C-alpha cells in the first residue's frame with residue numbers, strides 16, 4: 652500500500668471553502684477505492700493523509716492535485732505501508748469560533764495509530780500554523 656501526506660493552501664478562505672462538497676465526494680470515492688486517511692483544515696490550509704492500494708491512491712492523488720479548490724500542494728511524505736494507519740476517512744475542520752482544545756482532542760483521537768512522523772506533521776501544523784520539514 653501507499654501513503655501520501657501533503658499540505659496545500661485553500662483557494663477560498665474560511666468557511667466559504669467547499670468543505671462539505673469535498674467531504675461528500677471523498678467519502679463516496681474513497682469507500683469504493685479502499686482509501687482511508689484524514690483531511691484536516693482550518694479554513695486556510697489543508698493537510699491530508701491518503702492511504703490504500705497503490706492502484707487507487709495514485710489516480711486519487713492525481714485528481715486532487717488538479718483540483719482548483721486548493722493550490723501550492725507540497726508532498727511531505729510518500730511511503731510504502733503494510734497496514735492502514737487510519738481506520739476510516741475523516742475530516743477535521745476548525746471554524747474560527749470552535750474551541751481549540753476540543754478540536755485538538757478530536758485530532759489526537761484520529762491520530763492514535765498514525766506513525767510518529769505523521770503525528771508530528773499534524774501536531775506541528777495545528778500548534779504553529781507551519782509544517783515541520
Ligand SMILES: Cc1cc2nc3c(=O)[nH]c(=O)nc-3n(C[C@H](O)[C@H](O)[C@H](O)COP(=O)(O)O)c2cc1C
Pocket residue numbers: 673676677678680681690697699701711714715716717718720721
Ligand atoms: C483538499 C482536497 C481533498 C480532497 N480529497 C479527496 C479524496 O480524499 N478523495 C477523492 O476522491 N477526492 C478528493 N478530493 C476531490 C478531488 O479533487 C476530485 O474533485 C474528485 O475526486 C472528483 O471525483 P468525481 O469524479 O467523483 O466527482 C479532494 C479535493 C480537495 C480540494
